[in-house]
Amino acid sequence: MVVWTAEFAYAVGLIATDGCLSKDGRHLDFTSKDLDQVKNFLHAVGITSKIGSKSSGYSQKRYYFVQFSNVKLYRFLLSIGLTSAKSKTIGELKIPSRFFADFLRGCLDGDGYTYSYFDPRWKSSFQLYTSFTSASKKHLEWLSDQVEQLYRIKGKIRFRANVFTLEYAKKSSVLLLNKLYYNADILCLGRKHSKIMNALGIISRQKAGMLKW
Numbered sequence: 274m275v276v277w278t279a280e281f282a283y284a285v286g287l288i289a290t291d292g293c294l295s296k297d298g299r300h301l302d303f304t305s306k307d308l309d310q311v312k313n314f315l316h317a318v319g320i321t322s323k324i325g326s327k328s329s330g331y332s333q334k335r336y337y338f339v340q341f342s343n344v345k346l347y348r349f350l351l352s353i354g355l356t357s358a359k360s361k362t363i364g365e366l367k368i369p370s371r372f373f374a375d376f377l378r379g380c381l382d383g384d385g386y387t388y389s390y391f392d393p394r395w396k397s398s399f400q401l402y403t404s405f406t407s408a409s410k411k412h413l414e415w416l417s418d419q420v421e422q423l424y425r426i427k428g429k430i431r432f433r434a435n436v437f438t439l440e441y442a443k444k445s446s447v448l449l450l451n452k453l454y455y456n457a458d459i460l461c462l463g464r465k466h467s468k469i470m471n472a473l474g475i476i477s478r479q480k481a482g483m484l485k486w
Contacts, residue, residue, distance in 0.1 A: 286379020
């Protein structure tokens with residue numbers, strides 16, 4: 274029996290973005306350009322496996338990966354909505370509301386990103402955006418609905434560069450990131466966490482009324 278925890282929900286988010294269920298019904302593959310990401314994944318699913326590396330077919334850039342066999346985990350992932358060919362077909366997943374923030378943080382560490390900047394049009398105006406990408410619009414629509422239902426935060430879905438993006442801008446981004454990074458002990462990708470905490474720190478240091486949205 275698979276037991277939901279914050280760390281396992283985070284791992285499911287990583288699998289939903291950067292993971293792959295083989296067609297043989299037993300093997301799982303997880304690939305990332307970040308070694309820490311792969312280590313976090315193994316820790317979250319409680320598996321000890323050798324980490325390998327491979328190059329992209331289009332460049333010499335190296336990627337880290339793990340592949341292992343776990344029929345119980347494989348079948349559980351099928352039961353919550355994941356499939357072996359999920360990139361364009363993934364939709365709604367059965368994630369407990371209690372652990373949705375951890376799952377979504379895994380999605381952010383997988384195929385999501387944030388960016389921030391000072392807007393030159395207004396003095397002391399700092400902008401922060403959070404985005405999730407997917408080849409499946411249906412999946413992002415589900416993510417958007419869940420975030421709105423659980424946290425009352427609205428995002429917008431856009432299509433650019435042959436991929437769908439669910440974007441949270443300005444105040445919505447700040448609110449959502451504070452939900453995802455709810456304490457200092459959560460499992461997450463270090464480099465993204467540092468970038469996000471720096472951006473949130475800039476916003477928190479702005480004097481009341483000086484931060485223009």
